[in-house]
Amino acid sequence: MMPLAFAAAAVHAPGITGRPQNATEQQRGVFFPAYRRLRERLESARLDALIMVSAEHFTNFFMNNMPAFCFGLAEDYPGPSEDEPFLKIPKTRVPGAARLARALATAVSEDVDIAHSEELVLDHGFMVPLHLLTPDMRLPIVPVVINCLAAPRPALKRCYALGHALRRAIDTRAERVGLLACGGLSHWPAVPESGKLNVEWDRAFLEDFLAHRRDALTRYTEAEIERDAGPGGHEVRAWIVVSAATEGARGETLCFEPIPAYAITGAIATMAV
């Protein structure tokens, strides 16, 4: 049995690849080297597959049928869904770790009810981190999409439970598996407030994330997240999954740099699993 070999969380805002020049030189000088350090750690973990947990953005699902959690079980995934001029990431296909995905989804289903799909399309939520971490797009992935979008969303406690269930499933596997949360933290995407950040909220959340403080991470009401972290703040669900899956591991911040031009705090953190 092989334990979890890599765990981290990182932001995925489209501006990171689409309009990098809009950030100041100082911000870029902090943020991009930190993403490179995350890449080095990922490479040194020699993973067989990476589980990526990201948010639904009306790429795959709509309110006609909105899963709380959806595991991708496909052999490969097209992406990015966005036009190339917007993300500056060429259209490609990312390999899926289909056998692993099916085994994980089966094991997780013992504890948490999930949906699954063989037709997921990858949007910026997956493709921005992949572009920076595995630009050759050869590392097989298991995409997990969380409804961070349309209320009612899965409760934060259920996201914590998903993290526990995922870890139990990962720990039974022989592959070298990594886990990456993509998204967050506070942001107000595609509204006039875009570029507004709540750095203090981000800092407090990140500390709770690093210390696996379950009660603190899951204490927010939906209205509190909306008010203090913006409509994009619901994406912290992905981070909660990773914090739960790595309980006991020492957390480390690789980057915490507010970048209004990307509409996010450039937060990148790892867990010493």
Place this chain on the structure above:
Amino acid sequence: MSLYGVQKVLFRLNNDPDVRKRFAADRDTVLAEYPLTQEERRALAEADVGSLHLMGAHPLLLAPFAGRSGLKWPDYLAALQRARDARGR
């Protein structure tokens, strides 16, 4: 109000090139396929993103629709703000 219908049109336009093609050729026929009020139909046909914003259309549905309708990003954000200001008056 049929916000669900408005958002469904936006979702279909954003995600299905065939629906986009049909919409470009004949908006009225495409919009007639959805349960919409006259005002909702007008706002979608004219890409009146300010009105659609006030109706409650999700920004992540609205922004790609605005871009494909030829609105530049700052103009899109300004249109939303103008609509809010007008409602406030």
